[in-house]
Amino acid sequence: MKSKTDLIITNSSKLVALKNAGNSPLTGKNMQNLGIIENGAVAVNNDKIIETGTSSDIEQxxxxxxxxxxxxxxxxxxxxxxxxxxxxxxxREHELVLKIKGASYLEILASGGGINSTVEATRETSEEKLIRSGRKRVNQLLAHGTTTIEIKTGYGLEPEAEEKCLRVINQLKEDNKANIISTFLGAHIVPKDWDKEDYIHWIVNEGLENFSGLAEFCDIFTEKNAYNLDDTKNILSKAKELGYKLKIHSGQFTDLGATGLAAELGAVSADHLEQVSDEQLDTMKKSGTAAVLMPGVNFFLMDPLYADAERMINNGNIVALATDFNPGSCPSYSMQMMIALACYHLKMTPEEAIAASTINAAYAVDRGGIAGSLNNGKSADIIVLNVEEPAHIPYYFGTNLVKHVIKSGKQIF
Ligand SMILES: [Zn+2]
Known part of the structure; x- marks a missing residue:
């Protein structure tokens, strides 16, 4: 007697099950093992995975x-x-020409362009319009096979506008199309119409408290011309006290030592890390802080100083990949493209890049228990790609290889 279930996805070339990972990230040599089941299949009931195996086993x-x-x-x-x-x-497509002519991210920022123009536009755009454009972008990410998405604020940079952006993120979450994780990044840059100390005072004494029901994570951009080590300690400590999980943008251009600080505070992830010391990587390893690498940013900014993924993997750090989707330094919807860039520029193997975009990326947003692998009981978020081998993802780079997307057991593409 066969058991009745809602959905079977069968007759794969290979099923990248990653069941060896379970709910935990893969590190070191284990990143090479994607738990592949040849000609595998997966059975789904309601919105959950109930079993994986060979196609003949599952069909029987x-x-x-x-x-x-x-x-x-x-x-x-x-x-x-x-x-x-x-x-x-x-x-900000007009900045592309400036970049082609050699202007750096920090030069565009210093000239009053860059992020400040996005802050102005975000403040001026209505909540309804931001929801509409947000939905379009979530849909694009889903169409490229991304079913779990972290979203940050950071372009409001004043109380009302930051709250507006958090409400938009929470609306996208309620839409229930993708798994959405909400992050408050009030400390992205210092808004040019605020005194820095006043703005930090607002974040620490009001913003974090007011937004604790709207955001799961608190993030900060620690960098020259943004927030320094003391600011970081100040903001992240308060966020931790209020129950936020922590993230940090650190070491993108300059190592201010904030990566180690965030790890000591128990940050779930530290992101960018083009510049990071061995000592800080060891601290991250101890605290289980994921290193989220975003090679699309270097690619888009034409900055050849990519993060040293090999050093991190050899050191046993948890390495994940992300797009950093944003208007100024990486407007790409495609984690497939990030897998390709990770292979070509971070010298990661296809297997490492795939582990970094599934189970390790899920860990980096504290969703290792529900996403990132095909273990029984996890959310039935499954994609079928128009290729046969894991290595085909970076090999056929630059195109959307998605054939089907199943989100929480429902086929949406
Ligand atoms: Zn970012």
Whole structure:
């Protein structure tokens, strides 16, 4: 007698099950092992994975009204993007020419362009309009196979506008199309119409308290011309006290020592890390802080100083990938592209890059228990790609390889 279930995805070339990872990230040599089941299949009931195995095993055991024939293509967990800034007004394509002519991110910022123009546009854009553009972007991410998405504020940079952006993120969460994780990044840059001390005072004494029900994580951009080590300690300590989980943007251009500080405070992830000392990597290893690398930013900014992923993997750090989707330094919806860039520029193997975009990325947003692998009981977030091998993802770079996307057991593409 076959058991009845809602959905079977069968007849894959390979099923990237990652069951060896379970709820935990993969590190070191274990990143090479994607727990592949040849000609694998997965059975889904309601919104959860109930079993994986070979196609013949699953077909013998289960009958389902809904059967997706993968037609000998690769089946894997939905991709996880643990770092985006997708709520903003305006766009900044005009800066591309400045960059082509050699202006750096910090030069564009210093000239009053860059992020300040996005802050202005975000403040001026209505909540309804931000929800509309946010939905469009979430939909694009889903269409590229990303089913779990972290979203930060950081373009309001004043109380009302930051709160507006948090409400937008929470609306996107309630839409229930993708798993959304909400992050308050009030300390992105110092708003140019505020005194720095006043603004930090607002974050520490009001903003964090007021927004604790709207955001799960608190993040900060620690860098020259933004927030220094003391500011970081001040803001993240208060956030921790209030029950926020912690993230940090650190070491993108300059190592201010904030990566180690964030790890000591128990940050879930430290992101960018083009500049980071061995000592701080050891602190991260001890605290289980994930290193979220975003090679799309270097690519888009034409900055050849990519993060040293190999050093981190050899050191046993938890390495994850993200797009950093944002208007100024990486407007790409594609984690597939990040996998390719990780191979070509971070010298990660295809297996390492895939582990970094699934189970490790889920860990980096504290969703290791529900996403990032095809273990029984996890959310049925599954994608079918138009390729046969894991290595085909970076190999056929620059195109969207998605054939089907199943989110919480429902086929949405
Ligand atoms: Zn960012």
């Amino acid at each position: 055991k289960y009958s389902a009204e809904n059967i997706i024939d993968a037609e000998k293509n690769l089946v894997m967990p939905g991709l996880v993007d643990p770092h985006t800034h997708l709520v903003f007004g305006g766009s």
